[in-house]
Amino acid sequence: MNLLQIIIIGMIGGVSGMIAPPVGTSWGNYVLGRPLIAALVIGMIVGDVPGMIMIGIPVQLTWILMVTPGGVMRTDLRSASYAGLPVGYAAVKCSGYAYAVPAVLVSAVICGFLGTMLSRLELRINRRFERQAVQALDSGRTERLPYIIQAGPLLSHILISGTILAAAIVCLSRLYGLFLGLASSCAVLSEAIRYTGLLVPLWGCAQTIRSTAEGYRWYLLPAAGMVLGYFGFPVPAAVAVSCVLTAVMCLRIKEENTEEEI
Amino acid sequence: MKQVSQAVLRRCFFRWFFGSAAVFTPQRMQTLGLVYAMEPAVRDLYPEEEEYRKRLNSYRTLFNTEVQIGSAVIGMAIGLEEDSANGSGMDDDLMRTIRSGLMGSLAGLGDALLVGALIPLLLCIALDLGLAGAVSYLLVYGILGTWLQYRLFLRVYHLRDEGLAFLYSSRTKTAVRILQRCALLCIGIAMGHYGLPEHTLPGLSAGILLVLCGSLILRRTSVSVRGLLGIYTVLACILTFVF
Numbered sequence: 001m002n003l004l005q006i007i008i009i010g011m012i013g014g015v016s017g018m019i020a021p022p023v024g025t026s027w028g029n030y031v032l033g034r035p036l037i038a039a040l041v042i043g044m045i046v047g048d049v050p051g052m053i054m055i056g057i058p059v060q061l062t063w064i065l066m067v068t069p070g071g072v073m074r075t076d077l078r079s080a081s082y083a084g085l086p087v088g089y090a091a092v093k094c095s096g097y098a099y100a101v102p103a104v105l106v107s108a109v110i111c112g113f114l115g116t117m118l119s120r121l122e123l124r125i126n127r128r129f130e131r132q133a134v135q136a137l138d139s140g141r142t143e144r145l146p147y148i149i150q151a152g153p154l155l156s157h158i159l160i161s162g163t164i165l166a167a168a169i170v171c172l173s174r175l176y177g178l179f180l181g182l183a184s185s186c187a188v189l190s191e192a193i194r195y196t197g198l199l200v201p202l203w204g205c206a207q208t209i210r211s212t213a214e215g216y217r218w219y220l221l222p223a224a225g226m227v228l229g230y231f232g233f234p235v236p237a238a239v240a241v242s243c244v245l246t247a248v249m250c251l252r253i254k255e256e257n258t259e260e261e262i
Numbered sequence: 263m264k265q266v267s268q269a270v271l272r273r274c275f276f277r278w279f280f281g282s283a284a285v286f287t288p289q290r291m292q293t294l295g296l297v298y299a300m301e302p303a304v305r306d307l308y309p310e311e312e313e314y315r316k317r318l319n320s321y322r323t324l325f326n327t328e329v330q331i332g333s334a335v336i337g338m339a340i341g342l343e344e345d346s347a348n349g350s351g352m353d354d355d356l357m358r359t360i361r362s363g364l365m366g367s368l369a370g371l372g373d374a375l376l377v378g379a380l381i382p383l384l385l386c387i388a389l390d391l392g393l394a395g396a397v398s399y400l401l402v403y404g405i406l407g408t409w410l411q412y413r414l415f416l417r418v419y420h421l422r423d424e425g426l427a428f429l430y431s432s433r434t435k436t437a438v439r440i441l442q443r444c445a446l447l448c449i450g451i452a453m454g455h456y457g458l459p460e461h462t463l464p465g466l467s468a469g470i471l472l473v474l475c476g477s478l479i480l481r482r483t484s485v486s487v488r489g490l491l492g493i494y495t496v497l498a499c500i501l502t503f504v505f
Contacts, residue, residue: 023280024279024280024281024282024329025282025283025329025330026279026329026330026403026404026407026408026411027404027408030330030376030377030381030403030407031399031400031403031404034385034399036385036388036389036395036396036399037396037399037400039396040393040396040397040400049393050393053392053393053396056396057389057392057456058456058457060385060388060389061389061449061452061453061456061457062457064382064385064386064389064449064452065377065378065381065382065445065449066377074486074487074488075487109491113488123286123287123288126285126286126287127287127289129284129285130285130287130289130290130294133285133294133297133298134294137297137318137319137322140311140315142301142305142318145297145298145301146298148285149281149284149285149294149295149298150280150281150284153284153285154284188502188503191502191505192498192499192502195459195497195498195499195501195502196494196495196498196499198459198460198498199459199472199494199495199497199498200491200494201453201456201457202453202457202459202469202472202473202476202494203476203490203491203494204457205449205450205453205457205473205476205477206472206473206474206475206476206477206479206480206490207476207477207480207487207490208382208446208449209446209473209474209477210477210480210481211378212378212442212445212446213446213477218443218446219474219477219478221443221446221447221450222446222447222449222450222453222473223450223470223473223474224447224450225446225447225448225449225450225451225452225453225454226450226451226453226454226458226466226469226470226473227454227466227470228447228450228451228454229450229451229452229453229454229455230454230458230461230463230466231454233451233454234390234451235386235387235389235390235448235451235452235455236387236390236391238386238444238447238448238451239383239386239387239444239448241444242383242440242441242444242447242448245440245444246436246437246440246441246444249436249437249440250433250436250437253432253433253436
């Protein structure tokens, strides 16, 4: 990856965070910020879409369901996507480490945790814009609001967050590359990274169940799903069955309501 | 009779779409996003400067909701503001109470339906399709999702509370609960495809055991998410030495 590619990745990562995405939450956080889409975007920038998608899938699986009520988050998904993926990709390429996917998963987790600091910084920057917006409202100069609420955050995200992400990609990919290079020559370290990476999606799935399951009976669903998935049951078929089931249940409710009304 | 023009409605929606959380802070959350989105409508309804400022300042109370489904709140707020400008007798307190009630309930619904069910379901399909899935997700959620938000905004603006009724119906509640369960099942299937430590029966058993134990640890103990990752890392180190 050259510097220009890293800067472009940083800039796109800058506008796709959960905290105040200036391109809108739907496009910023829920589309551009998802690791699978990030893999597609980064793949197009670095010219290796299939390779990036291959490593993007397990990262997406780890953070497939992330509810952040009131903006509270434990890992910054945008950093996991736009720093973790390129860092892992570059480090694996330069070190020649044999287990690419586990290595990328480890780098995504590290970048995700480090990224919470970037989110906190963005919140601090937002306070500045917030003060300016409040002053504009108090003084009745509402014509300034588009500059303060849209143009300001957009520039700050592209310049500040983008620069930080780009710098993180440059520094961490070198450090992680050296580490993976060391691991390639040390079997124990290599296996430790591999096992840690293999356990990362399970950690993500455990978080998912914790945040959605309302009762212990709900725990059986992902377990049953894992068995079905192991035997090759396709996800689109499961989604189709789910949609039919939902429609049937909803129609039943309509009938019950009609009976009640009668 | 005062009425907000179509162009202003579009401006309000896109201001909410792009700027709802643009200056998000823990203190004010999306309050300034709401003020920013309402500004064109208030300007359109109240040409007099004093009344305009007074009405705009009434939106400066704390506001936070799920942004996507929250476009309905903006539609409702514009509709109520229009009614108020036409002398419906609706006062500030009542409008604020309606907004507060909606923001809480729609935040819960949005988190459960969109973040907790629809997005994971779409992503599960996308994972299975690889590159085509990523492009499809981009188009389906990005473009169709935006269009649906706009339709919801317009529907609630035109029909007021009748436009929202379907979101609070027992059918929607049932659909959300079923979709949440289906999302968990599909996440499990995707885990079975791509997330198992090894694609063997012992790998499957270990995967299920670790996922269930991990979620139980998070639920029953005070171990944090980072703590659980630490436990898994220690486990990985033990596995390294054992095998």
